[in-house]
Amino acid sequence: MQPRPLAAVAVAATAPFPPSWAHQVRAAATQGDFLHAIALFLRMRAADAPAAPRSAVPASLPAALKCCSALGLPALGASLHALALRSGAFADRFTANALLNLYCKLPAALCCSPSTDDAAGESLESIRKVFDDMPEKDPVSWNTVVFGYAEKGRHQEALGVFREMWTDGCRPNSFTLSSVLPIFAKCSDVRKGMEVHGFATRNGFIDDVFVGSSLIDMYANCTRTDYSVKVFDNLPWRDAILWNSMLAGCAQNGSVEDALGIFRRMLHSGVRPLPRTFSSLIPACGNFASLLLGKQLHAYVIFGGFDGNMFISSSLIDMYCKCGNVSIARHIFDRMQSPDTVSWTAMIMGHALHGPAREALLLFDRMELGNVKPNHITFLAVLTACSHAGLVDEGWKYFNRMSDCYGIAPSLEHHGALADILGRAGELEEAYSFISKMQIKPTASVWSTLLRACKVHKNTVLAEKVAKKIFELEPRSMGSHVILSNTYSCSGRWNEAAHLRRSMRKKGMKKEPACSWIELKNKRHVFVAHDKSHPWYERIIGALNVFSEQMVRQGYVPNTEDVFQDLEEEQKSHVLCGHSEKLAMVFGILNTPPGTTVRVMKNLRICVDCHTVTKFLSKIAERDIVMRDANRFHHFKDGNCSCGDFW
DNA sequence: CTAGGGTTAG
Numbered sequence: 001m002q003p004r005p006l007a008a009v010a011v012a013a014t015a016p017f018p019p020s021w022a023h024q025v026r027a028a029a030t031q032g033d034f035l036h037a038i039a040l041f042l043r044m045r046a047a048d049a050p051a052a053p054r055s056a057v058p059a060s061l062p063a064a065l066k067c068c069s070a071l072g073l074p075a076l077g078a079s080l081h082a083l084a085l086r087s088g089a090f091a092d093r094f095t096a097n098a099l100l101n102l103y104c105k106l107p108a109a110l111c112c113s114p115s116t117d118d119a120a121g122e123s124l125e126s127i128r129k130v131f132d133d134m135p136e137k138d139p140v141s142w143n144t145v146v147f148g149y150a151e152k153g154r155h156q157e158a159l160g161v162f163r164e165m166w167t168d169g170c171r172p173n174s175f176t177l178s179s180v181l182p183i184f185a186k187c188s189d190v191r192k193g194m195e196v197h198g199f200a201t202r203n204g205f206i207d208d209v210f211v212g213s214s215l216i217d218m219y220a221n222c223t224r225t226d227y228s229v230k231v232f233d234n235l236p237w238r239d240a241i242l243w244n245s246m247l248a249g250c251a252q253n254g255s256v257e258d259a260l261g262i263f264r265r266m267l268h269s270g271v272r273p274l275p276r277t278f279s280s281l282i283p284a285c286g287n288f289a290s291l292l293l294g295k296q297l298h299a300y301v302i303f304g305g306f307d308g309n310m311f312i313s314s315s316l317i318d319m320y321c322k323c324g325n326v327s328i329a330r331h332i333f334d335r336m337q338s339p340d341t342v343s344w345t346a347m348i349m350g351h352a353l354h355g356p357a358r359e360a361l362l363l364f365d366r367m368e369l370g371n372v373k374p375n376h377i378t379f380l381a382v383l384t385a386c387s388h389a390g391l392v393d394e395g396w397k398y399f400n401r402m403s404d405c406y407g408i409a410p411s412l413e414h415h416g417a418l419a420d421i422l423g424r425a426g427e428l429e430e431a432y433s434f435i436s437k438m439q440i441k442p443t444a445s446v447w448s449t450l451l452r453a454c455k456v457h458k459n460t461v462l463a464e465k466v467a468k469k470i471f472e473l474e475p476r477s478m479g480s481h482v483i484l485s486n487t488y489s490c491s492g493r494w495n496e497a498a499h500l501r502r503s504m505r506k507k508g509m510k511k512e513p514a515c516s517w518i519e520l521k522n523k524r525h526v527f528v529a530h531d532k533s534h535p536w537y538e539r540i541i542g543a544l545n546v547f548s549e550q551m552v553r554q555g556y557v558p559n560t561e562d563v564f565q566d567l568e569e570e571q572k573s574h575v576l577c578g579h580s581e582k583l584a585m586v587f588g589i590l591n592t593p594p595g596t597t598v599r600v601m602k603n604l605r606i607c608v609d610c611h612t613v614t615k616f617l618s619k620i621a622e623r624d625i626v627m628r629d630a631n632r633f634h635h636f637k638d639g640n641c642s643c644g645d646f647w
Numbered sequence: 648c649t650a651g652g653g654t655t656a657g
Binding site: 062063065066093094095096097098099100101104138139140141142143144145146147148173174175176177178179181182208209210211212213214215216217239240241242243244245246247248249274275276277278279280282283309310311312313314315316317318340341342343344345346347348349375376377378380381384413416445 | 648649650651652653654655656657
C-alpha cells in the first residue's frame, strides 16, 4: 500500500477541517484498525455532521464495507448496501466492488437470509445480483467474483465466470490466476493447472509471487513436486510465503528431507521463518517419526519465540506422540493457556495410542467440562482408546454420545472403530452383526478389523466367512490373506494355509517385508527381517542368544503362533530370532549407555513372541523400551507392557 | 475495492 501524501494534502485542503472524515476512515481501515474505522464512519453518519460533506459517503463506503467483511458484520453490511443504493454510491465501481467482496467473504452461516435454511445459496445469489446490477465492471469486479465462488467451493460457477470474463473482453491477470489455480489444486487437475501455467508464462505473470505460490501449491497437490521445484527455482525473488509453499509441498508429499532442505536454504538466504513454516514442518517430522529432528525443530520454535502459537503447539504434541515421547507431549499440552479442539484431540489420541488408554478418556471428560467441543476426529481418538483398553460399554456410550449430544453422524471410520472394540473384546458375533447392519456400506478395512479379531480369538469358522466378504470387496488384500492363513496355521489346518499361500503366489502377491528402525546419534538404522548382510547381524544374534538363556531360566517359551511357515518348532524359533524388531531393539541396547530408553519403530504389527521377548528384555537389560508398531505404541518396563498384553 | 502458504485419524 503506497502512501499518497499529495492526495491527502489536497483532500485536507478542501475539507472543512483536516483531515476529512473519509480520509480518516480510509486510513484506519488501511492500517487494519477495522473497529476504529467503522466507529468513525458511524459517528460521521450519526452526527449528520455539517462537517461531513455529501461526498464523504461515497468516499468512505468502500473502506467501511471492507471493515464489515473483515469483522464479519452482515447486518451492518446490508444496511450499508441499502445506503449505497439510496445515495447513488452504488454507481461508483469501488463501492460496488467492495459490496461484492462483502458477500464473497461472509461465511454462509453469517449471511442474513430470512429463511436461514439456504444461507449458502442466498450469498451466491447476492453476489450474482450485485454483479449483474453493477453499472460498470472492471477487472477487480471479475476477479472478486471468481475468487468468491472459488472460496465458497462453487468451482464450476467460478470457472464459468472465468470464461465469461474472457468473452466479455476482460483479460485475466495475476489476481484471477491465483484464484483459479487453487481450484485445480483441490481437484488435482494437473492438465488444467498446466494450461493456466502456460497462460501465466505467455502473459508475463510468471514472476508474480502470488501466481508462483499458487502454482507451487497446485503442483504439490497433484503430487508433482518436481514441477513445483521448477516454478520455485525460476522465480526472481522469493518471499517467506513462497518458501513456505514449497516447504509445505514437500512436507505434504512425504519428503521430510526435501522439506528440511528448503528450510535450511530459507534460513541461509536470511528469510525469517513464519509460524506456518513450523506447522508444516513439524507434522512431517512426526510422520517420519524422527524424535531427533523433532527435538531440533522444537528448540528452534522456542528460541524463535514461536511457542504460544496454537497450531505449532498442537503439531508439537502430535509429533512427540508419534515419535514415542508422550510425556513431553503432555508437558506441552499442560502448559497451553487455552487448548482448542485440535490440541485436545491430538493429546487424547496420544494417550490412546500409548496407553494407559484410561488417561485418554479422563482427558475427554475434562475437555467436555471445559466446554471445548469435540469433533468427529476427537471421537475417533476416544473410540481408539476404548478399543485399546477393551472397554466395550464405554465404546457404545461414546458412539451414541457423538450423535446424541453433538449431532455428529458416525462415519465409516467410527463404525470401524466400534467393530474393532467389539471384536478385540471377543464379542465376535456381535461385531459381525453390527457390521452387517451398518447404514454405510462396510469396506474391506472395516471387515478386516473383525478378521484380525477372529485370528486373536481363534474363531476359524467366522474368519472364513469374514474373509469371503473381504475378498469380494478387495480380492488382492494382502493383509487379509496373511491373517486368514495364520488363522488356519494356528488351528493346525496346514493344508488350507498352504493352499492359500499357493494362491497368493499365483496371484503374484508378495508380503510387505517387515522392517524396524532405530535412531542413534542423528542416524537412522534400518533392520529388515533376517538380513544377515547387516554389519551388526552376527553380534546382535550373539547377544540375543545370551539374553535368551537368561530368559529361558525365567520361564520364557518361544511363541511360534505368528510364524507363517510350516516348520519344525526349533526352526520356527530360529525364524523368530531374525524378526526385525528384535534386531533393532538389541542393536539399540548394545549401542546406548545403560538406562537409556530404547525407541524402536516397526512398519507392521509386533508379533506375539517379540512382545514377550521385549517384556523379558526390559527387565533383564533394565531398559525402558518403547516400540511403535503399525497399530500403537508399546511401553515396556520391568517386564510389563503398557498395552496390558491386549493389542 | 480483488489474490498465495498451516495443526488433529487411518
